[in-house]
Amino acid sequence: MIPVSHILFLSATLFFIGMYGFVTRKNLITMLMALELMLNSVNINFVAFNKYLYPGKLDGIFFTIFIIAVAAAEAAVAISIIINLYRMHKTIDVGAATELKH
Amino acid sequence: MGGYEHTFWILFLPAISFVLLGLLGRKYFNKSAGLIGVFLLLLTTALSLYNAYQYFFVNGLVDGVYLKIDAFKFTWLTFSPGVSIDMGILLDPISVMMLVVVSSVSLMVHIFSLGYMKGEERFATYYSFLGLFTFAMLGLVVSSNLFQMYMFWELVGISSYLLIGFYFQRPSAVAASKKAFIVTRFADLGFLIGILMLAFYGGSLDFNTIIQHLSAHQSSEYLAATTASFLGVTALTWGLTLVFMGGAGKSAMFPLHVWLPDAMEGPTPVSALIHAATMVVAGVYLVARLFPLYALNGASLEIVLNVGLFTALFAAIIACTQTDIKRVLAYSTMSQIGFMMFALGVSGTQGEQGLGYTASMFHLFTHAFFKSLLFLGAGAVIHFVHSNEMKDMGGLRKWMPLTHVVFLVACLAIAGIPPFAGFFSKEEILLASYNKSLWVYTIALITSGLTAFYMFRLYFSIFWRKEYNGHSHPQEGSMSMKIPLIILAICSALVGFIPFGKFVSVDSQPQETHFHLMFSILPVILGVVGILIALLMYKKENDRPQSMAKAFGSFYRAAKNKFYMDELYLFVTKNIIFKWVGRPSAWFDRKVVDGSMNEIANLTLETSKAIKGMQSGKIQRYAMYFFGGIAFLIILFVYILK
Numbered sequence: 001m002i003p004v005s006h007i008l009f010l011s012a013t014l015f016f017i018g019m020y021g022f023v024t025r026k027n028l029i030t031m032l033m034a035l036e037l038m039l040n041s042v043n044i045n046f047v048a049f050n051k052y053l054y055p056g057k058l059d060g061i062f063f064t065i066f067i068i069a070v071a072a073a074e075a076a077v078a079i080s081i082i083i084n085l086y087r088m089h090k091t092i093d094v095g096a097a098t099e100l101k102h
Numbered sequence: 103m104g105g106y107e108h109t110f111w112i113l114f115l116p117a118i119s120f121v122l123l124g125l126l127g128r129k130y131f132n133k134s135a136g137l138i139g140v141f142l143l144l145l146t147t148a149l150s151l152y153n154a155y156q157y158f159f160v161n162g163l164v165d166g167v168y169l170k171i172d173a174f175k176f177t178w179l180t181f182s183p184g185v186s187i188d189m190g191i192l193l194d195p196i197s198v199m200m201l202v203v204v205s206s207v208s209l210m211v212h213i214f215s216l217g218y219m220k221g222e223e224r225f226a227t228y229y230s231f232l233g234l235f236t237f238a239m240l241g242l243v244v245s246s247n248l249f250q251m252y253m254f255w256e257l258v259g260i261s262s263y264l265l266i267g268f269y270f271q272r273p274s275a276v277a278a279s280k281k282a283f284i285v286t287r288f289a290d291l292g293f294l295i296g297i298l299m300l301a302f303y304g305g306s307l308d309f310n311t312i313i314q315h316l317s318a319h320q321s322s323e324y325l326a327a328t329t330a331s332f333l334g335v336t337a338l339t340w341g342l343t344l345v346f347m348g349g350a351g352k353s354a355m356f357p358l359h360v361w362l363p364d365a366m367e368g369p370t371p372v373s374a375l376i377h378a379a380t381m382v383v384a385g386v387y388l389v390a391r392l393f394p395l396y397a398l399n400g401a402s403l404e405i406v407l408n409v410g411l412f413t414a415l416f417a418a419i420i421a422c423t424q425t426d427i428k429r430v431l432a433y434s435t436m437s438q439i440g441f442m443m444f445a446l447g448v449s450g451t452q453g454e455q456g457l458g459y460t461a462s463m464f465h466l467f468t469h470a471f472f473k474s475l476l477f478l479g480a481g482a483v484i485h486f487v488h489s490n491e492m493k494d495m496g497g498l499r500k501w502m503p504l505t506h507v508v509f510l511v512a513c514l515a516i517a518g519i520p521p522f523a524g525f526f527s528k529e530e531i532l533l534a535s536y537n538k539s540l541w542v543y544t545i546a547l548i549t550s551g552l553t554a555f556y557m558f559r560l561y562f563s564i565f566w567r568k569e570y571n572g573h574s575h576p577q578e579g580s581m582s583m584k585i586p587l588i589i590l591a592i593c594s595a596l597v598g599f600i601p602f603g604k605f606v607s608v609d610s611q612p613q614e615t616h617f618h619l620m621f622s623i624l625p626v627i628l629g630v631v632g633i634l635i636a637l638l639m640y641k642k643e644n645d646r647p648q649s650m651a652k653a654f655g656s657f658y659r660a661a662k663n664k665f666y667m668d669e670l671y672l673f674v675t676k677n678i679i680f681k682w683v684g685r686p687s688a689w690f691d692r693k694v695v696d697g698s699m700n701e702i703a704n705l706t707l708e709t710s711k712a713i714k715g716m717q718s719g720k721i722q723r724y725a726m727y728f729f730g731g732i733a734f735l736i737i738l739f740v741y742i743l744k
Contacts, residue, residue: 019729023722031722094721101719 007048014041028082028092032075039071105156106173108149109191112201113240115146116208119233127226135226136216139233143209146236150205157198158605168610170194170310172246187307190246195606196390196463200243203470204380208236210590211375214478216582218371218485228268228369235261239380243387247307248297251388255293255352258384259286262376266368278364285361289351296344300395303330303337313394335401342395342402345388346409353385353439356413360667362436366428366490370481373428378435378477379470386442386466393459393608397451407447407542414440415545416665418552422559423651423662426490427480430560431473434516437549438469444546445531448538449608456608457537461530464602468523471597472515475590479509482579482587483564492560496567504578506565508591513561515594517554517629520622526598529622536621550625554632562640 014037021034043064050060082092089096119142127135162168175190212232219228238257245251260283267279297307304312305323315323316338330337347358354362365377376382389396389406396403414437421433442462449458482505487495499506515522518529528550535542578584604612639646651658660666716727 023725023729097721098719101717 004048004052007044011041011044011048014038014044026093026095028085028094028097031094032078032082035078036071036075039067043067105161106153106171106191106193109153109173109193109201109244112146112149112153112205113191113237113244115142115149116233116236116240118142120230120237123226123230123233127230128224132226135229136212136219139229140209140212140216142233143205143212143236146240147205147209150201153193154198154202157193158195162193162195162198163612166611168195168605168612170610173244175246187249188247189250191244192246192309193244195610196387197243199463199467199606200387201240203467204236204239204243207379207470207474208232208239208375210474210478210586211371213582214374214481214586215369215371217580218481218583219369220580224268228265231261231264231268232372232375235265235376235381239384242384245309247309248301248312249307251391252290252294252297255348255384256290258376258381259283259290259352262286262365262381265372265376266365268369268372269367272367275367278361278367282361282365285358286351289358290348292344293348293351296341296346296348299337299341300345300392303341309391313392317394317398338395338399339401342392342399343405345392346385346396346402346406349385349388350409351385352388353382353443354413354436355385355409355440355443356416357667359413359417359436360671363429363432363664366426366432370428370477370484373431374474374477374481377432378473382435382439383442383466383470386439386446386462389443389446390459390463393446393449394451396446397449397608403447407444410440410443410445410447411542411545412440413437414444414549415552416440418549418556419661420664421556422552423658425492427483427492427495427560427564428477428490430556431476431480434476434553434556435473437553438465438473438516441528441531441546441549442466442469444542445534448535448542452609454613457530457603458534459608460603460606460613461527461534463606465524465527465531467600467602468515468527468594468597471590472512472522472524472594475508475512475587475594476516478583478587478590479505479512480564482583485579485583486577492563495564497565497569499565502578504584504587508587509561509565511591512594513557515598516557517633518550518625519554519629519633520626521595521598523594523596523598525622525626527602529618529625530602532625533618533621547625547628551628551632554629555636558633558636559640562636566641568643 018034018037018039018041021037022031025031025034046060046064046067050057054060085097086092119139123131123135123138131138156162157168157171162171171193173191173193175188177186178189180186212229215228215232219225222228235258238254238261242251242254242258245254263279263283266282267275269275270279300312300316301307303323303326304315306312306315315321318324324338326337328336328338332340349355351358362377362382366373368377396406417433417436417440421430421437424430424433442465445458445462445465447458449456449462482502483495483498484490486502487498489495511522515524518525520526532543532546532550535546601614603614607613639650654661663669716723
């Protein structure tokens with residue numbers, strides 16, 4: 001059986017890749033994808049801990065399914081926001097969207 | 103005791119006049135305000151006279167003693183069971199007498215003002231203020247307890263303030279009104295502390311109860327008040343002296359007199375009403391009200407005596423040197439009030455001994471008439487000469503014969519020439535002081551001689567001395583100005599014949615006033631001498647006044663400058679109080695109190711300036727903060743706080 005640390009290492013790597021992508025990319029779609037990476041790293045964590053610590057229970061798996069569902073909804077909302085921003089600014093560069101300042 | 107419900111209306115008719123004219127006057131009654139005021143005051147005066155008749159002749163006297171009647175009483179403010187402030191109307195000989203004096207003088211002034219203030223822009227406002235004053239003064243005299251009196255006392259003060267500053271376009275009037283208000287307020291501070299002390303030891307605010315408690319030698323209240331002491335003086339003496347301080351402020355006794363001469367900035371009828379006949383005698387009235395306590399407490403009565411006596415002489419000397427006719431009258435008022443005060447000071451508590459008390463009230467009564475007459479006469483003169491200065495007058499007897507005659511009557515009355523009113527009351531005061539001690543009598547005698555001199559100096563300067571050669575043509579005023587002068591002149595001539603001791607005496611028992619013919623010779627001769635000197639110096643233009651002034655030298659200059667009292671006050675306030683108290687307090691307020699608040703506001707501002715750059719609108723920057731924050735919390739909780 002693969003030790004849990006391997007899996008945790010994988011999820012941590014995935015999380016930091018997502019985080020790096022989120023703060024460096026200027027394209028909103030790419031940022032959204034980086035966000036999905038972070039969410040999925042968390043999903044892996046949940047599944048792994050569920051499997052290794054409480055094998056007889058399903059709580060971690062439920063959470064994972066929840067997060068997938070929420071992420072899907074969130075992606076829908078985010079993409080609609082991005083489309084609106086594109087209509088206003090004719091670009092999807094995140095640097096152009098500074099309205100939150102006001 | 104029934105039958106005195108109408109006293110309520112005596113009080114409230116002027117209040118109605120105030121509210122009606124004050125709220126609606128300028129809009130609806132600007133022309134008719136005077137008539138409305140006069141009408142309401144006429145009713146008030148009629149009621150007061152009826153009230154006096156009923157009290158003195160019908161049912162006030164029971165078993166040879168005048169009753170103290172609570173015509174009206176209700177509890178106004180209850181602090182706890184047994185401790186409350188009442189509102190009431192107390193009728194006893196002096197309050198009934200004062201009701202008549204205040205309402206009738208006020209009526210005369212109301213009528214006189216019809217002509218005097220005609221065409222004034224704030225005519226209705228003027229009448230509403232007069233109504234307020236009359237209401238407050240009537241309320242003051244019928245007060246049944248100390249606190250009620252204090253409230254009306256302040257109301258009187260504020261209406262005096264409003265009326266002195268009536269011509270508020272003139273800076274001098276504004277300054278005078280502020281001065282009057284601040285000086286009397288300062289005195290009232292003492293009054294308030296005195297009230298609290300008397301109420302604390304007397305166990306009540308009610309006049310009758312306090313007097314009952316504190317004048318019985320065996321009562322626990324009396325013992326407590328005389329055992330407790332501060333700086334070696336008993337609490338009772340402190341209380342009474344502080345109450346007298348309030349009275350001295352209102353009555354312009356030395357050294358709190360400085361506001362009265364300046365208060366002459368107000369319209370002249372107002373000076374007649376407030377600063378001659380009624381408000382300024384409130385202090386005398388206050389002492390008379392609490393007289394049983396003063397009489398038992400020798401130390402405080404001594405203060406009343408000395409302050410009154412000194413003021414009488416002091417003011418009379420200054421009055422001889424002033425050239426503004428209203429100021430001469432103001433100092434003469436101070437001097438006469440000094441007479442009333444020291445008459446109380448020499449009085450005893452019973453029978454013949456209490457002559458001073460009767461004399462003081464009698465003088466208050468007669469003085470109200472002749473002094474308001476003098477002021478109204480002076481007002482008529484000023485109205486047509488347009489100046490207050492003696493040098494602008496002279497020879498007016500040909501132009502204003504009626505004013506001349508009534509002024510002469512008033513001068514004779516105040517100089518104490520028989521058979522005019524002032525003679526009788528002044529004789530009683532002199533007799534009372536003669537019975538007390540010789541030096542009081544001597545000073546009183548000198549003062550009354552001086553009174554005759556300065557009054558006739560005034561009279562000759564206005565009406566004789568030279569031919570009138572001013573620009574305006576003085577003439578008699580309208581009927582509304584003549585009638586009050588005539589009525590007051592008749593009163594000034596005749597009220598002396600009222601057997602005053604029958605009505606007002608220290609123990610409320612009517613007594614005969616004995617008249618000593620031999621005793622009166624000396625004061626009358628002195629009065630006549632005073633008049634003759636004035637005649638010699640001022641009837642025709644000559645250089646005798648100047649040479650006289652030179653003969654007195656620096657004393658004359660000091661008196662002309664009012665003995666530098668104003669300068670002394672300015673020095674004390676500016677160089678001592680402002681410098682050592684006012685400025686440091688202002689500094690503390692500005693730097694410490696305001697400063698700390700400003701610093702807190704500044705800190706918030708600076709912080710927000712420093713961190714507002716963080717809100718850049720850049721999502722990725724926000725994400726960095728977010729991750730940074732989480733990392734910080736993880737490190738904090740996982741590694742540091744464990």
